[in-house]
Amino acid sequence: MEEVAEIRRLHFVEKATVSELAKQFKLSRPTIRKHLHTLDEPVYPVRKSQPHPKLGLFCNQLEQWLETDSRLPAKRRRTAQRLFECLQVEGYVGGYCAVRRYVKAWKQDQSASPPVTQVFVPLYFPPGETCQFDWSHETAVIAGIEQVVKVAQFRLSYSRQMFVIAYPRETQEMVLDAHNQAFAFFGGVPKRMVYDNLKTVVDAIFSGKERQFNRRFLTLANHYLFEPIACTPESGWEKGQVEKQVCDIRSWLFTPTPKFDDFVDLNTWLAQRCRELAARPHPEQTSRTTAECFIEEQPLLLPIKAVFDAYVEQMRRVSSQCLIRIERNRYSVPAQWANKAVSVRLTADRVRMVADGQVIADHPRHFGRDRLICAPWHYLPVLEKKPGALRHGAPFVTWDLPIAIKIVRDRVLKQDKGDRAYVELLLMARDFDNGLDALEMACDLTLQTGIVSAAIVLNEMRRLTEAARPVALSETVIATPVLTLEPTADCSRYDSLRSVSHVH
Template sequence: MVWGPGDAQIDFGQVHVINADGDDETHSMLVVSFPYSNARYGQLYRGETAECVCHGLQTIYDHIGFVPCLQVFDNATGIGRRVGQIVKESDLFARFRTHHGFHSRFCNPYSGNEKGHVENAVGYLRRNLCVPLPKIDDIHAFNKELLDRCDELLEQDHYRKKDKLSLLHRDDQQAGLPLPVHRFQPVRFDTRQADKDGRIKFENNYYLIGGAYAGRELTISIGAEDLRFFTPDGIQVGRLTRCFTHSATTIAAEQSLLDILVTRPGAFSHSPLRSLMPTALVSALDQASYNDKRHAIKALTATSTACGFDATMNAAEHLLERSQPLSQASLDLLASSAGSIYHPNPAVDLAIYDTLAAS
């Protein structure tokens, strides 16, 4: 097959990584390759859904500065379903394609020549950018760095045309489509009712929003990395990391777990929050009386609601290091200025001026 400038192939490939806890995980790399120039770009995700495809493509478009005019997809990319000779696109992808104005085509089954370039690109990026296994603490930061490293690979010579890949990729850019004026929102929406415990069931997993929403109907914004929960009047009441595998336990945000402890402080002894808190704070709460524990958790919850969980934990650790009580006023003051906790400057030695004056 002949591929012209601006044509692209898209597919997923499996990549092993080390997560923030030091465990081996399998992620999916969305790869966009350009057969004409041999340029290749990738983005890492924990799933292969239409949300992941649309989010990854838009991120790559923004980076390279154009939209490939023809895009050929593997049948298993999560954006369409083939029935016989007909491919039914997902609603999200159909809107995404219309918004960006490109032409799409799905590979015929058993026609490896239609996506041979992207399959080679998957292996190439995996060998060159993911060996040894990358340790990922922040997948967004990793993906940003991944795009920059893909740019560096463009300084190589084309294996057959002998020109630099970066020069040939300019032909792709000139033949491509301009970026749309308005960005596409790569999410879909669904409506679910919370159970008596304030949990929402989505894709065989339970997500805890909070007891205050028990029995209420909420709208879910389903994205590539997270789920956001909204009341009927549009107020966001929760945001949780999307789980792409079955979880044996309920998935909960730190804030939701704190809200539970306000009314049940005795449950702190077996709360999942213990592993997310500074060791000194866990120890202090374990040793506190029931009333002191209840007051401390109430203060932590209020500050976390206003300033965020991480900032609140840093503030609590700062107070405990100085043997100060966990009052809400102190937590609010430190957490609201997270990252700018006052550290006194060392005293200035004025002795040098005495020496100068005497000379």
């Protein structure tokens, strides 16, 4: 409108011709004549429908995704950015703005209520000072089974460097192990850790900020020398960075649902993705990336002097079958501890039994149900008295032995008193550090002879495990004694014995 007013002033006041105005404003003469007759501000028609020259072919796919996501829980719905990335995989070459406008319009059509917004105060955190922690529940496919995994999320407040790791449980040993993994990933420990009032960290909530923290968790804080801080109940904005990270991680890493063989592969991929996402611009220092800010913050973290032993201990009684039940699974213990109380130390991936200050059993931890985890060596003392249990005993039936040992076992058990003879082989193998390897080699040597018996296998094992014989002294080191005066043979001396009578 300013240009129209100037054209009219120059023509009616300064008496400029249409040709001069067209040359001056670089417009056509019909346009100049139209502007000379314009008195009011021009009104342009509002476009009722937005054309989508590049998105048009993918509108049906995008709307189908939106309808599918609308039936999912809010935590599992894809954002416009994630939908844009999925469309790129399908071949979309347009921009993000078109996708964002389409998603926004679709959501407005589905809901007539206006969104509710909140106001927050901007915060500042010095480098190396604060880290925020939170749990989230995500969906992943592990070993072909879709399940809800618990994801521990850490975020350094200054650099915005994140770390996430997934677990099948949300128990205290998982919290302790997550801190070990996060501090190792960061290469240091922040001075303060901010938490919700989760039960694995806080035992009791008092007025204000006063809390009674869990004793085992305080042991972790004392080990790494960080200060734990609990938020006000139902005040998630006090750790808003990690709260937002939960939503971002869900859309970035868990939409669509990731598929892995086990938790080790999943966590390896999550750690790698955390490093890749650090290449994005910092939300406040936009001229720098998150990785560059983390390089500045990392030297200011507290050093890690030793890794915390992240276990939770509880007392359990061993059954008469030398088993301890832990979370609906049963783990074996050496037979001498049957019907006694022992200490059980649970970590994120191991189950250790401790008695008299020593680890008496160590098993990988399983998270299924009704599983029997046995170490056959724990039951060998029982076989000395009950060798018949060898044939149908669960620890021995499922024992994965080398092929040579299996062949010898099957032949020996068919012989008379073969079960007791085979028990003697196992007992002898137990007394050596590499006893199973020695037994395998002895069985292989026995099979080469063509005659299989427990006695031959025992003999071969003794030959393989016996101590080395002493080396003979060399003649060059110590000279052999030489006789200087050789005695002469005189048989007449024996006749002197005959001349004297002896009384018996």
